[in-house]
Amino acid sequence: MRTVRAPATSANLGSGYDSFGVALSRPADIVSVERADRTTIEVTGAGAQFIPEDPAKNTVGAVARALDAPAHIKIDKGVRPASGLGSSAASAAGAALALNDLYDRGLTREELVPIAAEGEAVVSGAAHADNVAPALLGGFTIATADGVRSIETNVPLVACLPEEPISTRDAREVVPTHVTIEELVATVGNAATLAVGMCRSDPALVGAGMADEVVTPHRAALITGYDDAADAAREAGAHGVTVSGSGPGVLAVCPPDRRRDVAAAMVEAFAENGERARAYRTWTGGGAEFV
Numbered sequence: 001m002r003t004v005r006a007p008a009t010s011a012n013l014g015s016g017y018d019s020f021g022v023a024l025s026r027p028a029d030i031v032s033v034e035r036a037d038r039t040t041i042e043v044t045g046a047g048a049q050f051i052p053e054d055p056a057k058n059t060v061g062a063v064a065r066a067l068d069a070p071a072h073i074k075i076d077k078g079v080r081p082a083s084g085l086g087s088s089a090a091s092a093a094g095a096a097l098a099l100n101d102l103y104d105r106g107l108t109r110e111e112l113v114p115i116a117a118e119g120e121a122v123v124s125g126a127a128h129a130d131n132v133a134p135a136l137l138g139g140f141t142i143a144t145a146d147g148v149r150s151i152e153t154n155v156p157l158v159a160c161l162p163e164e165p166i167s168t169r170d171a172r173e174v175v176p177t178h179v180t181i182e183e184l185v186a187t188v189g190n191a192a193t194l195a196v197g198m199c200r201s202d203p204a205l206v207g208a209g210m211a212d213e214v215v216t217p218h219r220a221a222l223i224t225g226y227d228d229a230a231d232a233a234r235e236a237g238a239h240g241v242t243v244s245g246s247g248p249g250v251l252a253v254c255p256p257d258r259r260r261d262v263a264a265a266m267v268e269a270f271a272e273n274g275e276r277a278r279a280y281r282t283w284t285g286g287g288a289e290f291v
């Protein structure tokens with residue numbers, strides 16, 4: 001048997017749609033695998049009742065197929081599904097690392113990224129790597145057509161999760177298909193600023209780089225109470241706020257000693273909009289690890 005702890009992740013980070021992502025120090029999935037003649041899946045934990053155990057519909061089933069590694073796979077969900085924290089990706093990354101070792105496939109973590117992304121394609125229709133990359137490599141990652149780069153970083157964060165689920169597949173339908181040159185220039189500037197902030201572990205710079213007028217407004221419109229929660233987070237000391245992944249999660253970057261106030265302010269703002277929410281005070285973190 002092999003058992004792996006695979007972290008939640010927050011993708012896009014505003015200006016880095018389908019490219020940027022960070023691993024979070026918490027929450028996480030625990031994925032255990034044992035050799036078997038055919039793949040079977042058992043899911044427990046957060047939102048397990050909404051997660052298919054059919055290998056054809058679960059991200060880990062796609063990973064087992066891609067690695068030709070049939071196994072009995074147990075997933076203890078710590079990352080709530082359809083929350084914007086890379087729930088589907090955490091399981092996929094954990095299964096990729098565990099099965100690669102169990103069957104001695106000898107692939108590097110970088111080589112496992114596209115395999116884990118095949119799991120994402122099962123769920124959202126797109127093999128986007130911006131969640132599985134940080135889930136496997138840790139830190140801040142930049143996924144491009146020619147591969148993934150990862151940068152160690154240490155940035156304090158608050159992730160606030162309203163209960164209202166939003167599926168990535170649905171949220172990808174609202175993303176614009178064209179941008180203007182002015183939008184391109186602004187996005188490149190913000191993305192570069194964010195990347196430098198991650199390299200320097202500078203939360204203020206990361207917050208400034210989260211600004212985005214291309215994708216985020218369309219995603220925010222799907223989240224009841226987003227504007228009030230974002231305003232409340234900034235008033236409580238956040239440097240920047242954006243939609244986490246495809247939502248409904250909201251990610252704030254802030255000074256470490258302001259996280260409690262920022263978390264409380266966002267939860268209260270959602271409550272005032274009739275939405276129950278929970279918040280995690282967290283940090284950028286490492287990738288999946290054997291336990």
Ligand SMILES: Nc1ncnc2c1ncn2[C@@H]1O[C@H](COP(=O)(O)OP(=O)(O)O)[C@@H](O)[C@H]1O
Nearest residue numbers: 058059081082083084086087088091123167168
């Ligand atoms: N191992 C898994 N963990 C979580 N969700 C999974 C898994 N396998 C398939 N799914 C499906 O993916 C959906 C969650 O994925 P997604 O919409 O991308 O949310 P998130 O933003 O949390 O990743 C769930 O509705 C669930 O049906």
Ligand SMILES: N[C@@H](CCOP(=O)(O)O)C(=O)O
Nearest residue numbers: 011018084085086168245246
């Ligand atoms: N780039 C993707 C990221 C989805 O993240 P998730 O945490 O919501 O699965 C997208 O925005 O569609």
